[in-house]
Amino acid sequence: xxxxxxxxxxxxxxxxxxxxxxxxxxxxxxxxxxxxxxxxxxxxxxxxxxxxxxxxxxxxxxxxxxxxxxxxxxxxxxxxxxxxxxxxxxxxxxxxxxxxxxxxxxxxxxxxxxxx
Amino acid sequence: xxxxxxxxxxxxxxxxxxxxxxxxxxxxxxxxxxxxxxxxxxxxxxxxxxxxxxxxxxxxxxxxxxxxxxxxxxxxxxxxxxxxxxxxxxxxxxxxxxxxxxxxxxxxxxxxx
Numbered sequence: 332x333x334x335x336x337x338x339x340x341x342x343x344x345x346x347x348x349x350x351x352x353x354x355x356x357x358x359x360x361x362x363x364x365x366x367x368x369x370x371x372x373x374x375x376x377x378x379x380x381x382x383x384x385x386x387x388x389x390x391x392x393x394x395x396x397x398x399x400x401x402x403x404x405x406x407x408x409x410x411x412x413x414x415x416x417x418x419x420x421x422x423x424x425x426x427x428x429x430x431x432x433x434x435x436x437x438x439x440x441x442x443x444x445x446x447x
Numbered sequence: 448x449x450x451x452x453x454x455x456x457x458x459x460x461x462x463x464x465x466x467x468x469x470x471x472x473x474x475x476x477x478x479x480x481x482x483x484x485x486x487x488x489x490x491x492x493x494x495x496x497x498x499x500x501x502x503x504x505x506x507x508x509x510x511x512x513x514x515x516x517x518x519x520x521x522x523x524x525x526x527x528x529x530x531x532x533x534x535x536x537x538x539x540x541x542x543x544x545x546x547x548x549x550x551x552x553x554x555x556x557x558x559x560x
Contacts, residue, residue, distance in 0.1 A: 362547075372552075372553075373550045374538075374550040375550070376547050376549065423490055423491075425548070427545075431496060431543050432493075432496060433493050435481070435544065438483075439490050440489055441490050
């Protein structure tokens with residue numbers, strides 16, 4: 332299994348500022364993803380974090396707003412840039428360990444962001 | 448903690464009864480499906496999974512049914528307990544291990560003691 336540590340667990344930020352969220356995994360994983368969960372809603376995929384290359388973004392998400400880094404197989408960051416109140420959400424890191432089963436797709440506990 | 452699923456459909460069941468949570472998916476190419484449970488302040492937790500070559504799979508107190516013809520997935524929880532109260536999501540992917548999960552809308556399960 333993989334243990335995911337996300338930091339910070341929560342934050343309250345001023346509009347116009349940026350926040351970088353860290354995702355640290357205790358083992359090397361091939362696939363890492365970032366999701367957003369807006370209040371009262373389901374999870375929406377932001378991007379796939381690719382090791383050593385630019386992230387692959389989903390429709391509606393752009394690199395200028397959500398820059399992602401993945402310098403190695405155990406670590407990734409997501410930055411929420413120039414924040415507005417609409418960015419208030421839970422941001423979740425997910426990794427794939429074995430592909431299926433209990434240790435297939437694993438999620439961190441999330442970063443709860445409030446923009447004021 | 449942060450509230451999850453305030454605006455989601457809610458299913459209320461009596462403690463000890465069985466619960467059935469439904470999910471419709473749209474991608475006919477999806478090959479792998481997972482049910483997750485999310486409690487307030489936590490990330491999604493794996494409950495049970497099923498591949499597209501199966502139509503039923505059982506775990507401890509849970510059963511997943513897959514109907515590929517109508518693209519429908521259901522989660523059955525036997526003898527529902529107060530600890531089962533949470534938001535439940537189905538998720539799908541066309542190539543398990545290599546492609547990201549796409550999540551369904553979610554259902555909030557409320558167990559009445």
